[in-house]
Amino acid sequence: MKKINSYIDSVFQHQDNILKEVLRSIEENGMRPISVSPSSGKLLTMLVSISGAKRVLEIGALGGYSGICLARGFGIGGQLTSLELMENYAELAHKNLAKAGFGDQVTYLTGPALDSLKQLAHSSQRFDFFFVDADKENYENYLEACIELAEDGAIIVADNVLAGGTVADSEMQPRRYTENMAKFNKAVAEHPQLESVLLPLGDGLTVSRVTK
Numbered sequence: 001m002k003k004i005n006s007y008i009d010s011v012f013q014h015q016d017n018i019l020k021e022v023l024r025s026i027e028e029n030g031m032r033p034i035s036v037s038p039s040s041g042k043l044l045t046m047l048v049s050i051s052g053a054k055r056v057l058e059i060g061a062l063g064g065y066s067g068i069c070l071a072r073g074f075g076i077g078g079q080l081t082s083l084e085l086m087e088n089y090a091e092l093a094h095k096n097l098a099k100a101g102f103g104d105q106v107t108y109l110t111g112p113a114l115d116s117l118k119q120l121a122h123s124s125q126r127f128d129f130f131f132v133d134a135d136k137e138n139y140e141n142y143l144e145a146c147i148e149l150a151e152d153g154a155i156i157v158a159d160n161v162l163a164g165g166t167v168a169d170s171e172m173q174p175r176r177y178t179e180n181m182a183k184f185n186k187a188v189a190e191h192p193q194l195e196s197v198l199l200p201l202g203d204g205l206t207v208s209r210v211t212k
Contacts, residue, residue, distance in 0.1 A: 001165050005037055005202060013038035019065060022096045026063035029092055035065035036133065036159055037202035044131060044157065047207070048073025051155050053129035057120075058082040059113050059142055060134030064093030064100075066159075070131060071102040080106040081120070081127070083113040083134075114138065117145040126151050133159040136177035139184040147193055150210040156194070161185055162204025 019041065026033060036044070048056060048070055054077060056070050061084035071080050080102070084090040090108040097106045109116040113134055130146040132139060139158060146156050162168065166178040167185065181204075188196045188206050196208040 001162075001200070004200075005039070008201065009038045013042055018100050019068065021099070022063055022065045022068065025092060025096060026065070029063070029088075031063060031089065031092075035062055036069070040159065040202035040205060041066060041069035043199075043201060043205070044069040045073040047155060047157065048078075048129055049075075051129060053127075053155065054078040055127045055151075056080045056129040056131070057127040057146070057149065059117075059130070059132045059146075060084065061090055061093040061108065062133075063089065064096035066131060066133060067093055067097050067106060068100045068102065070129070071097065071100070071105060073129075078105060081125075082106060082108050083116045084108055084110055085112060085134075086110070114141060114145065117142070117149070121145070121148055125149060128154045130154065130156040131159070132157070136160065136163075136180045136184075139180060140187050143184070143187065143191075147191075147210055150212075152210065152212045154210045156206075156208040156210065158184070158188070158206045158208075160203045161198060161206050162200060164203060167204075 054074050061082040067082055087110050090110050097103050127149050128151045132142050161181050163175045163178045163181040166172045166174045167182045193211055194208040199205045
């Protein structure tokens, strides 16, 4: 799996100094190096662009790597709302989005994401693209919240759904969240309001289209 992703990244993802600087800033600030893979980031950009999404919601900002990828997809006129538990993470992400030229197109809501999602629902906010990359224990809760906030036809993408391949290989040492991801994948596949597929890119991405 690692060799395949390394091959994909080497062939399809070219030099990107802005995103490399984001990765350096994450390391310098003592944050875990858990941004999406380069090719996963490129796919996010393409999906936002292809779908024509302009109102994007991100759950889990970290240092802004995925945020930049999402914003590149909508370009001028789009707006990113990013939910992040940690204030200092949101500050670094905003700084990096600003360096990439999207500082005025992103809003950060800090604190527990489920609380922020309730606030967005109460204010009748709606979005046409979602990216989930946060605490795995709440993925199913995030999924339902995203569907509630979704426009008809919105896209929901979730990262790390393969849990390093452990959801598919019982002989591997399971990760802390392997069971959570296995349950989430089943919920996505069987949800009556979703059309979904799992892409084995990076650590796995589910891509779903909301039908209401």
